[in-house]
């Protein structure tokens with residue numbers, strides 16, 4: 001399942017009409033996940049087309065007010081009878097200390113914000129090392145960030161291995177690199193401009209340096225103090241990072257595609273490269289041991305082979321037919337379980353064939369192939385011409 005990400009608050013503790021305090025919404029499958037819940041979150045959530053009743057998880061990066069300021073209001077609003085009636089259980093997670101933080105809010109607001117225990121589940125995560133939660137539809141990994149004791153960064157991985165990282169507030173730390181390794185997207189704080197760095201926070205060029213070292217596929221800078229508004233944040237970040245870059249604005253959205261699709265595309269291309277080069281072992285190393293290959297000519301199935309030895313025999317045989325051959329991918333459509341590949345084939349014959357073509361003639365065809373995969377290998381392949 002893909003991940004849809006909406007920046008709900010790209011700002012800080014400083015009130016701003018453009019930037020709410022910190023919050024990010026991530027949606028994958030039926031999960032509706034908030035990272036932080038600073039002032040303005042519930043309103044931005046409505047603007048993003050969701051309500052507080054939709055929220056299934058809230059992950060807190062740390063207990064500063066610009067990241068948690070609307071939690072008490074969220075709990076209070078959830079008690080509004082109409083909201084409570086629609087409410088399904090949700091999870092509130094954060095670093096060790098979350099439970100006492102929650103109880104301290106109870107101490108201040110009393111039963112007015114207290115939810116029935118079957119509605120809210122509190123989960124505490126380590127603030128001294130890595131931690132992990134598996135919710136079925138997505139997984140969460142965390143590492144401590146360099147900010148305050150309760151600071152942790154989050155890495156969310158969806159069922160199809162899309163991966164997004166939210167650092168929360170942090171100063172420069174190797175843990176960002178580790179947490180964000182090869183992530184599809186990292187939302188990283190960049191509180192102050194280069195040259196005006198403050199303790200416990202990053203600047204655009206430092207965030208860029210961490211993103212470059214982690215090899216993230218896209219970097220989104222956020223948590224902008226007013227000082228950042230009058231400088232060229234992008235140029236500062238470009239000193240250290242050359243990949244895709246966005247500067248967060250409230251209600252900006254991102255969609256993370258299936259990693260599985262790009263993986264399937266890579267295997268198909270590698271298989272065809274080996275095919276084109278008559279590299280039979282190169283083809284076979286991409287095949288599952290239970291491979292089934294079928295060939296259809298004009299709708300009739302004329303070849304079926306099962307297993308690697310049979311496939312190798314067929315491949316050796318067809319190697320004898322062509323002097324040169326080339327399959328080129330025109331288009332690939334992915335479904336949940338297979339890839340449908342439109343291909344153009346061109347081959348120069350080594351021998352005469354029954355259709356009447358002679359050795360030296362060029363055979364040109366357009367057709368399609370269906371690929372299915374198991375354990376990162378091709379388990380089913382059908383050619384249609």
Ligand SMILES: [Zn+2]
Nearest residue numbers: 062064147169
């Ligand atoms: Zn903070």
Ligand SMILES: [Zn+2]
Nearest residue numbers: 064066067169
């Ligand atoms: Zn902050």
